[in-house]
Amino acid sequence: MASVTLESTSVQFRGGAYGLRDVDLRVEDGEFLALVGPSGSGKTTLLRSIAGFLxxxxxxxxxxxxxxxxxxxxxxxEQRELGMVFQQHAVWPHWNVGGNVEYPLRRARVERAERRRRVAEALELVGLDGYARRDPATLSGGQRQRVALARALVSRPRVLLLDEALSALDEPLRDRLRLELHALTRELGLTVIHVTHDRAEALALADRVAVLDAGRIQQVARPEELLTRPRTPFVARFLSDAAIVGGRVEGGVFRATRHPLQVAAAQPDGDAEAALLPAAVEIRADEAGDGIVCSSLFTPDGSDLVVDWSGLTLRARTIGPRFRDGDRVRIHVAGACVFPRADAAVAA
Structure with a gap:
């Protein structure tokens, strides 16, 4: 395994557009880092820069x-000692499973007996022991992705790069492979950098998550810190579906400009924004309440709600009886993350 470091790294394309701007990032030995962000944020550009394709x-x-x-x-x-797995399985149909996995070793001119031994070892690691002679056409999507993973591991890479490696798979297969991938990379002590558009996947798998926007890293932190102490309004909105409200801090209280919301704010007076995280929004049924449920989605843990609160649309999660569209509710905000215009967050 090995660390990965980017120092003031930028990628500028023809025409002047930037894929990355002044990125500083260090991924430690044996760490699992996930890269998330909207389309065009720079996730894949960052990964391809590490891989050597850019x-x-x-x-x-x-x-x-x-x-x-x-x-x-x-x-x-090919000289960076990396393994890569992409969204599409890229399993070559004219070779059997063993031939697919063996390919990097043939390119490296590894002796035949050693190739066979390491192919068998890699297939066993990904749960495909005995599959070396199988035709890829007979495999399921999950099995083909395991073949791609075995091919990435067979060269014993120092770093494993995953580019939407699980996104083409259906649930519950994707969920099962997440668990297996997490256990396998821990067992091997691999440094892993994983690009994904699935926020839940990033938070579940990674030691730390890097959130990108417009080619810049907005925040790198452990999942629990990102969810409870986002550094910018963008991070709060992207990862937690927070509602962002403009206003002003005066005397330690944030007051929204166009809404009755008031919350404590431990920061100097001045223009600010408040991020209302769903976990901090408390809701109870009340026919005289000033909130109206716009959408109620069932989840195994309760309900995921979209609520109109005097013109402010916010998200909330509840446990217990399910609310229905149109229900009137009373809303209490237990706390908020308040950001000065300079985007330095202070948890209230």
Whole structure:
């Protein structure tokens, strides 16, 4: 395993658009890091820069202590000791399972007996022991993705890169493979960088999550910190579906500009924004309440609600009896994250 470091790394495309801007990031040995963000945020650009498929226009990339990209010095992907698994299984139909997994070893000119031994070892790791002679056409989608994972692991990479590796799979298969992937990477002590559009997957799998927007990292933190102490309104909205309200702090109280909301705010007076996290929104049935349920979705833990609160749309999660669309409710906000206009968050 190895650490991965990006130092002031930027990627600028022809025409002047930036895929990454001044990114500083360090992934520690054996750490599982997830990259999340909206489409076009820079997740895949960052991953491809680490892999060697894109050359940074500024900064440098290191794998362990080895500089793999700096200025015109670019180490090609095959020399970076990486394993990669993509969204599409990319299992070649003209080779059997063993031939697919063996391919990186043949390219590296590994001796035949050693190739066979390591292919068998990799297939056993991903739960496909005895599948070496199987035709890929006879495999399920989940099994083909396991073959792709075995091919990524057979070279004993220092870092494993996953690009939407589970998103093409249906539930509950995807959920099962998440658990197996988590256990396997822990067992092998691998450093893993995982790009996903699935926020729940990122929070469930990763030691830390990096949230990107417009080519910049907005916050890198453990899942519980991202959910309870987001650093910017964007992070609160993207990860937690928080409602963002503009207003002003005066005397330690945030007052919304166009809404009766007031919450405590431990920051200096001035213009600010408050993020109302669903976990902090308390709701109870009340025919005289000033909130109206717009949408109520059943979940195993209760209901996921969208509520109109005097013109403010917010999300809430409840446990117990299910609310119905149109129900009137009383709303209490137990706390909020208040951000000055400079976007420095203070949890209230």
């Amino acid at each position: 050359a940074p226009s500024a900064g440098r990339v290191l794998i362990g202590d080895r500089v793999v990209a700096e200025g015109r010095r670019i180490l090609p992907p």
